Amino acid sequence: MSRPLVATIDLDALGANLRLVRQWAPGQQVWAVVKADAYGHGLYRSLPGLAQADGFALVEFDRAVRVRQAYPEHPILLLEGAFDQHSTSLAVEHGFELSVHDEQQICWLETLPGPRTLKVWLKFNSGMNRLGFTQAAFRLAFERLVACSVVDRIGLMAHFANADVPGGIDDALNRFERATDAIPGQRSLANSAAIHDDRTHVGWVRPGIALYGASPFADRSARSLGLVAVMRLESKLIGVQSLLPGDCVGYGSIFRAGRPMRIGIVACGYGDGYPRSAPTGTPIWVGGKRTRIVGRVSMDMLTVDLDPVPEAGVGSPVQLWGDKISVDDVAQSAGTIGYELLCRLAPRVPVRVHGSATVNP
Ligand SMILES: *Cc1c(COP(=O)(O)O)cnc(C)c1O
Numbered sequence: 001m002s003r004p005l006v007a008t009i010d011l012d013a014l015g016a017n018l019r020l021v022r023q024w025a026p027g028q029q030v031w032a033v034v035k036a037d038a039y040g041h042g043l044y045r046s047l048p049g050l051a052q053a054d055g056f057a058l059v060e061f062d063r064a065v066r067v068r069q070a071y072p073e074h075p076i077l078l079l080e081g082a083f084d085q086h087s088t089s090l091a092v093e094h095g096f097e098l099s100v101h102d103e104q105q106i107c108w109l110e111t112l113p114g115p116r117t118l119k120v121w122l123k124f125n126s127g128m129n130r131l132g133f134t135q136a137a138f139r140l141a142f143e144r145l146v147a148c149s150v151v152d153r154i155g156l157m158a159h160f161a162n163a164d165v166p167g168g169i170d171d172a173l174n175r176f177e178r179a180t181d182a183i184p185g186q187r188s189l190a191n192s193a194a195i196h197d198d199r200t201h202v203g204w205v206r207p208g209i210a211l212y213g214a215s216p217f218a219d220r221s222a223r224s225l226g227l228v229a230v231m232r233l234e235s236k237l238i239g240v241q242s243l244l245p246g247d248c249v250g251y252g253s254i255f256r257a258g259r260p261m262r263i264g265i266v267a268c269g270y271g272d273g274y275p276r277s278a279p280t281g282t283p284i285w286v287g288g289k290r291t292r293i294v295g296r297v298s299m300d301m302l303t304v305d306l307d308p309v310p311e312a313g314v315g316s317p318v319q320l321w322g323d324k325i326s327v328d329d330v331a332q333s334a335g336t337i338g339y340e341l342l343c344r345l346a347p348r349v350p351v352r353v354h355g356s357a358t359v360n361p
Pocket residue numbers: 033035079159190191192193206207208209210216
């Protein structure tokens with residue numbers, strides 16, 4: 001019998017989240033962001049759930065080539081653009097759209113002959129100071145792109161450092177508007193958090209995390225936003241211990257029972273991608289009820305308090321995160337964000353795909 005830990009990817013939930021994003025941003029075109037192996041959900045298995053998106057955006061060049069093979073008609077955007085001269089030429093060959101965020105990338109484009117087939121997205125540095133041209137350099141970069149023999153269309157793009165806090169995009173949006181005033185072309189501004197501000201509805205939106213059913217905000221749950229979890233990480237109890245007052249659990253003996261209690265042993269640990277930093281108290285769902293983990297997470301196992309579920313025993317179902325326990329809640333307990341936990345699902349965890357995702361509403 002196989003180890004009971006399984007991740008289930010719900011393609012219908014992906015489709016539902018995409019439809020919800022379209023309601024948030026009516027009339028906008030949607031890049032489904034599928035970088036980092038579709039946020040840990042598996043790129044190729046996730047694409048069918050997102051086939052109704054207007055395009056796919058990612059950063060991995062090799063992955064983009066395979067997305068192109070599977071979806072010859074979808075626009076594909078490389079969010080970090082090309083990485084060298086060779087990938088610049090290949091991007092043109094494959095018909096990828098390229099973010100252009102650095103002068104060096106323009107130099108690579110300038111060497112290429114026509115015809116004018118390439119769509120680029122000139123990236124504005126709105127204050128995050130990660131990628132993009134500042135206001136002073138933006139206009140010149142635009143003019144150089146116009147002069148490139150291979151460049152057909154130029155979109156204008158920015159990314160926000162603080163879209164998840166109230167008022168967080170005001171300043172960056174002003175800068176973008178000032179820098180791009182009177183420059184023609186499509187616009188793309190919003191990630192999942194920024195989509196909630198309609199000032200960002202200026203053409204294309206770029207949701208990532210929302211599509212996977214997790215929240216981009218620290219203080220608003222995915223459920224309250226109407227999102228549905230796409231990944232369920234589920235296992236079973238493989239052992240039970242009865243503790244007497246003073247008995248400890250796990251490495252370092254960091255949890256000590258203050259009273260007699262039953263402890264369940266779950267087949268899931270940091271070797272599976274569950275965060276070792278999750279402390280006692282982190283929520284988990286066992287045998288139909290919400291309870292908490294206790295003691296230190298080890299590589300293959302973690303331990304849970306069975307007091308709220310006296311009926312639980314070996315074989316009882318456990319959800320680490322999914323529809324019962326939000327990945328964001330686990331992440332918050334562990335001092336990180338849902339994005340990281342989803343991306344970190346370990347290769348050894350078997351993945352099951354659920355849903356048809358072929359339905360067009
Ligand atoms: C990752 C990424 C996104 C998606 O961000 P979410 O917060 O996951 O919605 C959008 N735009 C760019 C440039 C990105 O790198």
